[in-house]
Amino acid sequence: MQMAWKEVKKSKMKFLILGSIIFLVSFLTFIISGLANGLSEDNAALIKNVPNGQFYLNEDAKQTYNLSKIDIDQQDKLLADYKGATAMSIQMGFVNDTDDKQHSVAFVTSTDSELFPNVKDNEVVLDASLKDDGIKVGDILTNNQFSGEFKVVGFAEKQTYSHAPVAFISMKNYQEIYRVMEMQTVFIPGSDSPDSIKGLESFNNKEFLNTIPSYGAEQMSLNMIIWFLVVISGMLFAIFFYMMNVQKIGLYGILKAIGVKTISLFSMMWYQMLLITAVSLVLSVGLSQVFSMVAPAGMPFSLPIETSLLLSGVFLVIGFIGATISGFQIKKVEPLQAIQQGEM
Amino acid sequence: MAIFTIDDVEKTFKSGDVSEKILKGVDLDLNEGEITALVGPSGSGKSTILTIAAGLQKATGGQVLFEGKDMTQMSQEEIRKIRSSEFGFVFQSSHLVPFLTVEDQLLLMLDVAETKLNKKQQKQEVSKVLDLVGMSHRKDAYPSSLSGGEKQRVAIARAIIHQPKMLFADEPTASLDSKRSKEVMEIIRNLTKTLKITTLMVTHDEDMLPYADRIVTMKDGLIE
Incomplete structure (x- = not known):
């Protein structure tokens, strides 16, 4: 965990970029979810x-x-x-x-x-x-x-x-x-x-x-956008960690050569993913709740905290899956290959 | 007395239908506390035998005995444990972790080796080893701010901080100028003698040979 945190500290910009993207995607998801909920209430509160x-x-x-x-x-x-x-x-x-x-x-x-x-x-x-x-x-x-x-x-x-x-x-x-x-x-x-x-x-x-009339179609299209954004965020994690893992293949090989367990390398990646997602989600949940309070009266917007927490849970699971899929490279890394690659 | 025995080790590389025998039955005993230098022309198989001995790749045939136990019969996890606690590695490039300070590189190795030292003792040990390699003043530096020679000193410190029984060095001075190469070899020699670490070193630099206790020459996959 310490190693994971030290990498985040040393490579702030890299993780800040991923965090910002996750924040924006999750914030957009919360806003659209709030609109979907609001429209649903507006359409069928009775x-x-x-x-x-x-x-x-x-x-x-x-x-x-x-x-x-x-x-x-x-x-x-x-x-x-x-x-x-x-x-x-x-x-x-x-x-x-x-x-x-x-x-x-x-x-x-x-x-x-x-x-x-x-x-x-x-x-x-x-x-x-x-x-x-x-x-x-x-x-x-x-x-x-x-x-x-x-x-x-x-x-x-x-x-x-x-x-x-x-x-x-x-x-x-x-x-x-x-x-x-x-x-x-x-x-x-x-x-x-x-x-x-x-x-x-x-x-x-x-x-x-x-x-x-229109209820099903309206909700279906909004829900499709929400789940599309959730899947995009999962793919973002997978792509980001894939790129990062490709850059670190040599490092992983050397760490394996000196005896670091493969599961420790996975844990390092999971810790980083969890940290970035948690911080991004806290910010986007907070901001979307503020938006919920200040949204114009005519705007059909309803975002119960339960919905935000549920979506946050989904984001964490998707992020975990995305990062883990990209992490299969770590499992395949051969120490010898890394040593032969030269300086990292 | 031999702490490490390489017995009739063979290695064949296959690529499609083509196979090439790199090692043709290598025998070598390494004695405790001794520095053995492996020399020979490119392609003679010296790096291959070093990586097989270090458990970084498998032999096609023969035995690799460390303290009497055959590593060729061990699982990946058993070999990993030996690598982390009993072996140390110095490579041509220092291969330091770019986001860890000099001190953290060494603390990481103590963690990986699962030493029973507490945090305070670990820090004391790091301080002691950095003194030995003359890098105490750079303990908070990141690898990107170190010179080639400094990086290699840190790599040596990382290789011996957990007091391994074996040190594998693959051309440890190849990326350094002659002055720095001699400094690094002196450090390796002093440390391995002080800590009684058995060392197997591959080199093509004849100037480094005086630092070895024994010189073994390889040619065409065999020891001459």
């Missing part, structure tokens, strides 16, 4: 906030909740048979404020449930982000497909859907706006192994998220 359970859609809906309609008799039976079950619908729409300014919202309605705010007819509970648009409790909102008016009775924190703030309204008002009597889905909380219900298809929370 669903993410409900406890684990099963969403049932009509089989004929082809796994698209927009097309699903649950028969009213079947809905009543399910609500009676399953404790905590809720029938609900979500549709995108608009509300107009007192200044006639239009706001895009996701109208959500449900049967009586602890999961969503219970609102009376002609009342609305909005996502708190609409406060920034100047809407306050007591304001009157309208909708061109609704004969009455909505009175804002409260705000709910982090209730967004398909990148729009949620507007919780009563079932009667919802039925009037969308000219439909049936609900789209029935949610049954807590059932890990879904009961098979005739004519309905079940989805757990994660599967249901993928029925949201």
